[in-house]
Amino acid sequence: MTESISKVVANDCCIGCGGCGVSTGGGAKVFFNEIGLFQADVHGMEPDSLAIASQVCPWADESEDETAMAARLFDPALAKDERIGMYRSTMAARVVEQERVEGSSSGGMTSWVAQRLLEEGLVDGVIHVGGAAGDKLFEYRVSTTVDEIITHRKSMYYSVSFAEVLESIRGDGRRYAFVGIPCFVKAVRSLAEIDATLQEQIIYYLGLVCGHLKSSAYAESMAWQLGVEPDAIGQVDFRIKNPKAGSRGYQFGVRAIGEDNYKTSSPMELVGGSWGHSVFQPNACNFCDDIYAETADVVFADAWLPKYEADWRGHNIVVTRNEVIDEIISNGFTSGLLEVEPLEVDAVAKAQAGNYRHRRLGLRARLMDDIKSGRWVPRKRVIPGYAGITRQRLGVIRQRRQLSAASFGLFQTAKEAGNLEHYLKGMIPLIAAYDRWSKPSYAKRAVGKAKRSFWLIAAKHQKGRS
Numbered sequence: 503m504t505e506s507i508s509k510v511v512a513n514d515c516c517i518g519c520g521g522c523g524v525s526t527g528g529g530a531k532v533f534f535n536e537i538g539l540f541q542a543d544v545h546g547m548e549p550d551s552l553a554i555a556s557q558v559c560p561w562a563d564e565s566e567d568e569t570a571m572a573a574r575l576f577d578p579a580l581a582k583d584e585r586i587g588m589y590r591s592t593m594a595a596r597v598v599e600q601e602r603v604e605g606s607s608s609g610g611m612t613s614w615v616a617q618r619l620l621e622e623g624l625v626d627g628v629i630h631v632g633g634a635a636g637d638k639l640f641e642y643r644v645s646t647t648v649d650e651i652i653t654h655r656k657s658m659y660y661s662v663s664f665a666e667v668l669e670s671i672r673g674d675g676r677r678y679a680f681v682g683i684p685c686f687v688k689a690v691r692s693l694a695e696i697d698a699t700l701q702e703q704i705i706y707y708l709g710l711v712c713g714h715l716k717s718s719a720y721a722e723s724m725a726w727q728l729g730v731e732p733d734a735i736g737q738v739d740f741r742i743k744n745p746k747a748g749s750r751g752y753q754f755g756v757r758a759i760g761e762d763n764y765k766t767s768s769p770m771e772l773v774g775g776s777w778g779h780s781v782f783q784p785n786a787c788n789f790c791d792d793i794y795a796e797t798a799d800v801v802f803a804d805a806w807l808p809k810y811e812a813d814w815r816g817h818n819i820v821v822t823r824n825e826v827i828d829e830i831i832s833n834g835f836t837s838g839l840l841e842v843e844p845l846e847v848d849a850v851a852k853a854q855a856g857n858y859r860h861r862r863l864g865l866r867a868r869l870m871d872d873i874k875s876g877r878w879v880p881r882k883r884v885i886p887g888y889a890g891i892t893r894q895r896l897g898v899i900r901q902r903r904q905l906s907a908a909s910f911g912l913f914q915t916a917k918e919a920g921n922l923e924h925y926l927k928g929m930i931p932l933i934a935a936y937d938r939w940s941k942p943s944y945a946k947r948a949v950g951k952a953k954r955s956f957w958l959i960a961a962k963h964q965k966g967r968s
């Protein structure tokens with residue numbers, strides 16, 4: 503077992519990050535496939551190259567798992583939690599400046615910390631995702647000015663690869679911060695472990711909590727439902743804040759090529775817009791157990807807690823693992839640039855409750871399902887099995903997987919036929935079947951609604967007084 507990247511690719515568990523390509527000097531080719539996902543091609547590679555790539559691929563059995571990697575990277579005195587990994591501090595936070603927070607996904611903390619790292623001369627550039635000029639909507643890029651960091655904000659739910667960008671900066675003598683979802687951070691950490699040049703250059707790792715990644719079809723399918731066909735898309739904004747709703751009430755927007763105005767809709771009103779439906783989720787995400795980017799120096803999430811959801815402008819949950827970043831945030835708070843409230847670890851985990859159900863409980867069941875049907879599965883930190891999973895939850899887990907897999911083919915055929923109806927007609931019954939399994943009980947919905955109303959009233963009251 504020294505080349506398990508071949509199994510990762512053959513079993514559709516590649517996330518397309520590009521780590522294999524960088525580690526083998528282009529031996530592994532990473533390409534954008536017909537269903538809108540970056541994927542690795544490892545055909546024809548020599549065993550030695552495959553062995554190197556397998557140390558870097560986040561899904562290969564030879565790569566270090568997140569727990570072992572974090573133990574090697576961080577101060578052993580840090581607190582540990584099985585759900586969120588190692589941590590120095592846990593908090594809810596946001597940037598105070600109104601315009602800044604409104605133009606960010608959540609509380610604007612990710613771009614703010616990236617900006618401070620640059621301004622304080624701790625890095626020369628930030629490697630992150632931003633709008634693309636060519637045939638893709640988003641791509642990895644390097645920002646070397648504050649203006650660029652501010653221009654490329656918000657969450658981009660879109661398949662990307664860092665291969666080209668890392669190859670372009672490798673050996674340029676500059677220092678960088680890397681921003682990425684958990685598996686991408688882990689892949690770059692593994693790369694740095696075997697590549698002294700990148701190790702010297704990438705100084706800080708900023709993680710984004712991740713529910714799952716999306717193929718390019720996610721943006722395209724929602725844009726098409728708003729009347730903009732895939733080839734006519736100019737720009738997409740997944741996170742337009744809505745002052746008339748809480749922070750969960752953000753909108754999806756699309757601007758056709760040559761148009762000035764966005765067409766917008768709540769994603770919840772579009773087929774596939776609910777995150778729980780997992781449409782266009784790469785299969786690799788079915789085998790991920792890292793929610794709080796456990797190998798990153800700091801990780802940012804949406805503050806999905808009733809108290810913070812009441813404020814439409816958004817807040818982040820932040821988990822730090824690095825002293826310098828802790829200090830940057832603490833200085834931001836004392837100088838009045840940031841609002842920061844300490845948060846209990848339980849609250850940090852609770853904000854991602856659905857994510858844990860999908861990634862930990864769901865993963866155990868999916869691993870077991872696949873093992874029983876004789877399929878290869880990657881080595882994970884959870885133990886395969888169904889113990890403690892109710893029949894109803896098992897139904898949700900399996901239905902979601904089916905829904906997710908079906909979305910790719912249905913949309914591909916719809917695109918080929920130039921007929922969106924093909925996708926919609928195929929998806930609607932699958933979503934209805936999923937919803938029958940997943941709908942929370944009346945009591946659960948009522949409690950959730952009461953909590954949100956309480957914090958909404960409290961927020962209005964607070965606003966009236968200030």
Ligand SMILES: Cc1cc2nc3c(=O)[nH]c(=O)nc-3n(C[C@H](O)[C@H](O)[C@H](O)COP(=O)(O)OP(=O)(O)OC[C@H]3O[C@@H](n4cnc5c(N)ncnc54)[C@H](O)[C@@H]3O)c2cc1C
Pocket residue numbers: 605606607608609610611612613614616630631632654655656657658659660662681682683710711712713714715716802803804805806818857
């Ligand atoms: C695929 C994906 C899934 C996510 N799932 C969840 C979830 O389930 N729960 C949750 O709480 N949060 C999730 N997030 C994180 C959340 O959407 C916000 O990105 C996060 O809260 C940071 O908000 P912010 O206001 O601090 O970011 P901003 O200040 O707006 O800055 C965002 C920064 O992230 C970078 N960025 C955006 N997209 C990507 C990307 N795909 N890869 C690398 N860098 C990127 C931008 O370049 C920018 O630097 C997800 C993010 C992504 C990209």
